[in-house]
Amino acid sequence: MNTIEVQNLTKRFGQFTAVDHINFGVKQGEIFGFLGANGAGKSTTIRMLCGLLSSSDGTARVGGFDINKEPGKVKETIGYMSQRFSLYEDLTVDENIEFFGRVYGLSNGEIAERKNWVLDIANLHGREKSITKTLSGGWKQRLALGCAVLHRPRIVFLDEPTSGVDPVMRRRFWELINDLSADGVTVLVTTHFLEEAEYCNDIILIDAGKIIAGGSPKELKENYMKFPILEVQCSNVIEAMEKISNQEWAIETSVFGTYLHVSVDEEQSGREKIKQLLSATSIDIFNIERITPSLEDVFIYLLEQVEHAK
């Protein structure tokens, strides 16, 4: 049975439909990625699932509780960490932990035990008396996570937890998420870092309030990327893309930094066609290689499909 079960969940703000009849389920203990561009409806969905917003239509059950009928019970079951730092910056590390511990009704003993755990995971031993404002981004973020799960919730919502955090800290943060999941905690995380999505057990991609794809990273790659992708290293990427994307045999062309990714129907003939086309121009080809598609390839492909459909 799923711990989060979303059915036709919809949120309208006046004329604008932020979330449009979405359906998905999250299994106990999995890391569930919720992806989409800014304004796609991720935060609105999370806010509904946390009991902060009521839905306009449809419903969801979180930890067995209906979000519209029992928002109070939902709140007791979950932990939530927002994309904006939301601990008290003018309180010390200790005081923040104590405050949130009390808010969730923990006893003195529990608070002491959990405080130790938070200091462990946030690597803040010795800085208990520091004013939170003086901590740097990565530490703040881990402290916020610690405070969000002080009461050992079975389900945790993380809304863009790693925005504004450097890559090393982001890596450590994901280790924490993995630890939580290993303890059986369900983690629903939104992110716009697509390489982070690879760490998730399951992913959904949302665009303009609608789910456009879902599955495990592997499934997504297999289901949606049926064609081989060739990575072309060449001298003038932009010009090369303009040339290639006009060709009928090029199913999908996109620029990745100084590389070009081209989907073709068959690997060998694709290589030949690219070489042939570009040799007629002044563009030099340094290398062509077949790559396994990344989630970024998948999402760019999917989002362009949606664009085309419009």
Added chain:
Amino acid sequence: MFRQLIPIIKKEFRQIKRDRKVLAILTLVPAMLLLLNGYALNFDVKNITLAVYDAEKSSQSREFVNSFITSGYFTYTEYLTDYTQAQELIDEGKVKLVLVIPANFSRQLISGRQATVQMLVDGMDSNSATTIIGYAQAVTLQYSQKIVLHNLAKIGRKSFIPINYQARIWYNPEMKSAKFLVPGLIAFILAITGVIATSLSIVKEKERNTIEQIDVSPLKPLSLIIGKMIPYAIISLVAAALVLIAAYFLFDVVVKGSLVMLFAATLLFVCAALGQGLLVSTIADSQQVAFQIATLISMLPTMILSGFMFPIRSMPVFLQILSNITPAKFYLVIMRGIVLKGVGLEAFWEQIIYLLIYISVVVAISIKLFKKHTV
């Protein structure tokens, strides 16, 4: 519910302790206001500067001038040799009153006819001018009376004044403005601690997004609000007590009525102020906006419309009606009653009822708006 309040109250006190701006608002502003209002804002009129142009220079005209100086209200500054000097002195603000005695002053009086003297008053400050005219009239009247009695005695009639006028001032016999101002000052300070500080502290949670972390917790929004208000209510009551103590030592203001009643009325007013603060915080999204709205709806009306400095009865009807938006208007009546008159509930039960209605309406609106905002 009560168990949920304690961590919030504790947290709030910690934050107040660390926030220098709030600390300054809560401590320095009341102290400065008390000193400024007590010493500088003084409606008492004393030592009125007086110049005399005596065109006659007779013994009787000198006697008349003397009666001004000995009255204790006037300070004699200059003897003018030319009438035109009068304008100069008043223009420069050197004298407030010029007494002009005509050349026929004593001759008129001796021959039993009426003598006319001119008083030139600096009317720039209309309040003081009214007082000065009053004093000058009293002195002149007394001197006239003396002449009448003297004349009657001369023709052998018994001296007799038809109506013996004796004024006694009750409740503030020395007519000190400090006594009148202290109750208003307490209202003013409570408007700052209650409305401004409270609304800033709630809006800060919105501004810094900390309110979201509370929203997802099982804590009820009402607990958060009440928990945030209790520290400010305590601080407000302490501030009120400090003002009363300071007023006692600095300006001899003694509370005549019941201290319990005073505490109860102040608590009621604090609730009204907190309600206003809550209302502001539901409207404003940033501390800056909150500060401006709070000043506009609490500090200014408390100062101008409550009767703190300007009597409500002399305002235009429109402002008299508008003055009801400030709970300070009603609190002032209660406070002046308790502090100056020592009266009890029978004298101000109407004001108490008004405050109760005010609190329920403001709090009901705020809670409605607050809920709409969060859900």
